[in-house]
Amino acid sequence: MSDTSLQEMPKASSLSRDVWNQFRVHRGAMAGLVIFTLIVLAVIFGPMIHTVDPGFMNIRLRNAPPSWANPMGTDNLGRDIFAQVLQGGRVSLAVGITAMLLALFLGALIGVLAGYYKRLDGPLMRFTDLFLALPLLPLLLVIIMLFRDTLRQAFGPETGIFFLIVFIIGITSWMQTARIVRGDVLALKEREFVLAARSIGTPSRRIILRHILPNVISPIMVSATLGVANAIITESALSFLGLGFPPDFPTWGRLLFDGKDFLTLTPERVFWPGLAISLTVLSVNYIGDGLRDALDPHIRGR
Template sequence: MTERATWTQFKRHKGALIGVGVLGFVTLGVLLGDLLWGLDPQKLDIRNKNLRPIYTAIWDSAAAVQWAHPLGTDHLGRDALANMIAGGRTSLAVGWVAMSLSLLIGTVIGVLAGYFRRLDGLLMRFTDLVLSLPILPLLLVAVTLFRDQLRSTFGPEQGMFILIVGVVGLTSWMQTARIVRSEVLALKEREFILAAHSIGTTPGAIIRRHLLPNVISPIMVSATLGLATAIITESALSFLGVGFPPDYPTWGKMLADAVPRMDQYPERVILPGLAISLTVLSVNYIGDGLRDALDPRIRRR
């Protein structure tokens, strides 16, 4: 019954339903896009460089060439659609993995701080310390310090993926920790937790059986915010040129490459920027819908 009421409340949030559709379309597009559009995103075609999207030349004699590159090509002749697909795959992979890492760290710290009073002060002061740090300069310093070592160990792409995921995940867990801590502080005074204490249930069993299942709702809402933050952070790092290698497509890297020629080819900025904006906006709307659907006070109202 509870699941049915939650789904009914979620369906009432039109923005959340649209967000699910947009995020699903983007995710399927980047995962299955290679099956429909098999061009290599790193293939250079100097003879067909700087082509405009198909809509700009549909009445032109060059339209036949444009159909081979419907979103145009960049200054090196690389197909824009293939780069959008490959770049989206990278950006979403970074977002999902970094979000999972931040949720894991935040949940562990939040549960420990909320349940064990002797750890609360230490863990929350550490959380406050990390919150007070300037995140973007910290990210730039971490990438500069560890980039070469990870590249030499895991390769240029895999090394940067591990580094960016680790840096983003380690700097975005604080909000989750605070939310989980507040929920655990309220839950541990409830009757079913006190009853579990009275029959000698160990703290580990209480956390696994009673606390974690009851903090899933705020964790799910925090997950949507964490995914959006991770995507934006990865795009910012790639835009600043400290992310993946120059020939490795991401949405942020496409934006950085398009800036010098944005007055001549504005679509090169609009397309990846629109993809980032729509993805983040859809994730935020899904988070709003989950918050409303999982809040019993709103569901009763």
């Protein structure tokens, strides 16, 4: 093994450590990471500890205040709000993460193709501009109204609406990722290591997979964190408008929609799911800020 290889190995192996060290000094990012981890653990393992059925109705305990048995009280039908928030968190986070993955795939694919192939740049960017110019919320409402009943009959009321919401959020959230990735690819394809690979006849597909994509991971990861937050907010907005999941399938947005008519009587029905949405979105945004700073070589090199 050459001396050059021996010198490069510690640098490569220390990259992840440098990123973590830079991320760790960002107080907001660390606080966001702790809060988001606690929320994820709560929605995953909480129903195993607090075993109350979120759909169980006890009319004698309707609109009950918080107690040991019902830490967040009950709704107008006697259902446990804490159990509903935990169950709703599973759905909201699943929608956010799945829609984010779809948006990242579309955005990275279009961004790489537009940045690397000059003949595709114009058409793909005009296609991206078209989506950016669309009024997204009215478009989402129209798509849901057109295809909701069909998917419910094909996959069931919960699964069908889940696929529909994930799909429409994913296909309307990829544009910023595409533009960021395209800009990075335009700069990367003129770098020496890419020109050298091209000069020896390396196929474009291999150059993209081995040299381009690994170097655009940073903006993709930052877009991923922000994409989760945006997807959760969008799903909550759709559910709040009554166009999301059915009433017996709680999400944080659906709980807000169901509790708005009882705001003066039991404000905790709106407070707890609203707090869950706010903490999740805020923590994810802070994680994204920390990742952006940690993955920035100029900041990391200070």
